[in-house]
Amino acid sequence: MDLFEILRAALSQALGPQAIVLALAAIGLNVHFGYTGLLNFGQAGFMSVAAYGLAVPIVIMDLPFVAGLVMALLMPVVLAVVLGFPTLRLRADYLAIATIATAEILRLVFGSVEMRDIFGGSNGLTGYARPFQDLNPYGSGIDLGIFALSRNDLWAATVGWILVALCSLLVWALMRSPWGRVLRSIREDEQAVRSLGKNVFAYKMQALVLGGVFGGLAGLFLALRQASVVPSDYGTNITFFAYTALLIGGAARVLGPVVGAIIFWFLLSGLGALFSQATSGANPLIPEVIMSNQQASLVRFILVGLALMLLMIFRPQGIFGDRREIAIDGR
Amino acid sequence: MAAENTTGTTPGSTGAVDVGAARAALREVPNDPGAPKPDPILVGSGLVRRFGGLKAVDVGHIEIQRGVITALIGPNGAGKTTLFNLLTGFDEPDEGDWSFNGSSLRKVASYKVARMGMVRTFQLTKVLAKLTVIENMRLGATGQKGERFWSAVFPSIWRKQEDENTVRADALLDRFLLAKKREDFAGSLSGGQRKLLEMARALMVDPEMIMLDEPMAGVNPALKQSLLGHVKSLRDEGRTVLFVEHDMDMVRDISDWVIVMAQGSIVAEGTPDAVMADPRVIDAYLGAHHDTDLSELDEEKIEAEAMAELEGKDKP
Structure with missing residues (x-):
């Protein structure tokens, strides 16, 4: 048993690119669900359209890198508007169903054999991230013993955490404003907000777009860091990991x-x-009879699930939340 | 707007409404269902709303006089709240047309109706439980620059307006005796305080007409008196009030005009005294003992209140 090794693995992931992807996706969900009460179960869809928005123009259409970046930011906006128009006038549960279905449809389309010429099938697309890697100012990776990142990951982490900081700053600035107050009020009771002369639909649409763009940034960042876009990265589990976070x-x-x-x-x-x-x-x-090495990699998901259950029971507001102001009521 | 006005605001757009004149004019109006008023602010005709086979609302003609308090009464299920929803754009009628200040409200979204100056409250209070009282109030202000996405990021654009709104909100909280609750979450207020907050918040919109759906339901007797005073003061500062109520004492006490609904239609209207004496109204709604002394009425009153509460729970 090497505790140091465990800590090193844990810290390197917790401060590395994986956590950044999740943080960006969760910031988006926070705008959707935490502030506005929109139940978006398809954050993976926003991530995937951004990732393919980056890769397709560069790899398939031979456009410059910047064009890919612009598309990556544009596609989540388009998806949010297309999803929002039919569903935002309906009750919250409809948005949940529509978003999870859309995310799955997108993933299957991106991975389909028929569309392989455009999206690369289940192998996805590669060979677009060179300009990003070329910008890397670091000569080597970092190894502080307890925490280590490769040269590529160090660069990705630098860009990623700056991105997370900027997104958090934007959310902070918006949510302390009257605009944020309208969103929080919609979460509480949209009829009341309507009765005070606010265009609830327009605010919900703005929230859906903003959170979708944050989700898109998560997908874009993942695509840049991995230098490949693979449909299986955008399954529903990533959405629910983000909710867990x-x-x-x-x-x-x-x-x-x-x-x-x-x-x-x-x-x-x-x-x-x-x-x-x-x-x-x-x-x-732990003897083989109780748990084999293959099973070991899955048990952690069970324990994280268990931890989430305990958290919901004993501290439903999360670590930072104000108990009086949680979006989830026990009732 | 006028931040120095400590009583909150007076509706700006129409100028002063002479309450006395408006009430005097009403005396000339015949006590017939759908009678035209000398100066109507709200006019509806041919309003029909069906729920399946049931005609929940079937109003031939309705006019609400500007600058007075009009009460809408009727037994449970008479369609009062449904009519409210139709008039304020929260529900759409199957037929009919209605207008506010001369402009048609057909197919106008509820939030636009509110912006035009007709604001409603709800039978089951809709306070924003997880916002503080003062934040509830601030939300009510209209035309906020900080509610636009790009301006929201820059406090310099909206800070001044926010401060002005806060002054107005604090004045209203003072007036509605909620100043002590300023920083509390609205969810922690009692039922009566929620009614007060909802009314105060509606005033932040500075409406020309305010529609109160059962303002007294679930309010304790001590608070009722002050609520009555508040409703009267709305009229006295020039607003038009339309309210739904089961509490006959309140109706008699403060309304200038009463409209009685039963089974979706208007069956009678007139001054409070005339309506309470109308045999059709007594039959439909009030019962034989409606003008006997309060103490003898206790049982009926309790029953009526229980019914009102039940109705409240049944409706969404």
């Missing part, structure tokens, strides 16, 4: 999703390393 940190709090994402990956990666060590070797700490 949001709930751990505390919904409707500016830094809730960021801290939540860090804790989520710290736990997931730390537990993974712990069980991997405990079940490997000639004489494992």
Whole structure:
């Protein structure tokens, strides 16, 4: 048992690119669900359209890198508007169903054999991230013993955390304004907001677009860091990981999703390393009968789920949340 | 707007409405259902709303006089709240047309109706539970620059207006005895305080006409008196008030005109005294003992209140 090794694995993930992807996606969900009460279960869809928005113009259409970036930012806006028009006038649950279905449809279309010429099928697309990697100012990676990142990851993490900081700053500035007050009021009771002369639909649309763009940034960042876009990266589980991160940190709090994402990956990666060590070797700490090495990598998800349940029971507002102001009522 | 006006605001657009003159003019109006008024602010005709086979509202003609308090009464299920919803754009009638200050409200979204100066409250209060009282109030102000996405990011654009709105909000909170609750979450208020907050918040919109859906339901007797005073003061500062109420004492006490609904239609209207004496109204709604002394009425009153509460729970 090497605690140092476990800590190193946990910290490197918690402060590395994985956590950044989750943090960006969760910031978007915070705008949707935490502040506005929009139940978006398809954040993966916003991520995937941004990732393919980056890759397709560069790889397939031979356009310059900047064109890819512009498309990556534009596609989530288009998706939000297309999704919002039919669903935002309906009750919240309809948006949840529509978004999760859309995200799955997108993933299947991106991975389909028929569309392989455009989206690259299940292998996805590669070979567009060179300009991003060329900008890397670092000569080598970083290894502080307890925390290590490769040269590429260090560059990605630098850009990523700046992105997270800027997004958080924007959310903070918006949510302390009267605009943010309208969103929070819509979360509480949209009829009341309507009765005071506010165009609820327009605000919900703005929130959906803003959170969708944050989700898009998550997808864009993932695509840049991996230098490949693969449809299987945008399954529903990424959406629910982001929700988990949001709930751990505390919904409707500016830094809730960021801290939540860090804790989520710290736990997931730390537990993974712990069980991997405990079940490997000639004489494992946990005997083969109880848990095999293959099972070990999955047990961590069970434990994270368990932790989430306990959190919801004993601290439903998350770590930062104000108990009096949680979006989820026990009732 | 006028931040120095400590009583809140007076509706700006129409200028002063002479309450006395408006009431005097009403005396000439015949006590017939759908009677035309000398100076109507709200006019509706041929309003029909069906729920399945049931005609919940079937109003031939309705006019609401400007600058007075009009009460809308009727037994449970008479269609009062449905009519409210239709007039304020929260529901759409199957037939009919209606106008506010001369402009048609057909197909006009509810938020636009509110901006035009007709603001409503709800039978089941809709306070924003997880916002503080003062934030509830600030939300009510119209034309906020900071509610636009790009301006929201720059406080320099909206800070001054926000401060002015806060002064107005604090004046209203003072007037409605909620100043002590300023920083509390609205969810922690009692039922009566929520009614007060909702009324105060509606005033932040500075409406020309305010529509109160059962302002007294669930309010304790001590608070009722002050609520009555508030409703009267709305009229005295020149606003038009239309309210739905089951509390006959309140109707008698403060309304200048009463419209009685039963089974979706207007069955009678007139001054409070005339309506309470109308045999059709007594039959439909009031019961034989409607003008006996209060103490003898306790049982009926309790029953009526229980009914009102039940109705409140049944409706969304």
